[in-house]
Amino acid sequence: MHEASLVLAMCEEIKRLAQKERARKVISIVVSFGEFSGIEEEAFRFAFEALKKGLPLFEGARLFIEKVPAHFRCPWCGRSYRPLEGPNCPSCQVPGLPAGGGELEIKKVEFLLEEENV
Ligand SMILES: [Zn+2]
Structure with a gap:
């Protein structure tokens, strides 16, 4: 359910971009989200496939994640590290704060623009 509302928000954002660019179709979308976002890739794809059926703008659009x-x-030394051996800083042994790899981000949208001389 979480993913469906994210996909909806993403499509709304892209619709606004498409209007600005006078685009007729979306060719591809590149989004990113992190391990901490709690977003399931499969559920996200599924929600997108379901949603785009009702939206001509997104017909044939490909989603890249x-x-x-x-x-x-x-928080002490500012070092950033992969939490491979637990969430503690390898230098200070204090618990680190999650950084990056968070919320959904639209990285790139490729549009098919309106032809000018048709
Ligand atoms: Zn540290």
């Missing part, structure tokens, strides 16, 4: 690996930042 980039997963951003989770990392932590140490």
Whole structure:
């Protein structure tokens, strides 16, 4: 359910972009989200496929998902690290804060623009 509302928000955003660009169709969409976002890639794809059926703008559009690996930042030394051996900073042994790899981000949208001389 979470994914469906995210996909809806993403499509609304892209619709606005498409109007601005005077685009007729969306060719491809690149989004990224991180391990901490809680977004399921499969559910996200599924929601997009379901939603785009009712939207001519998105007909045939391809969705590319980039997963951003989770990392932590140490509040003491500022070091950022992959939490491979637990969430503690490898230098200070204090618990780090999740950094990056968070919310959904639209990285790139490729549009098919309106032809000018048809
Ligand atoms: Zn540290």
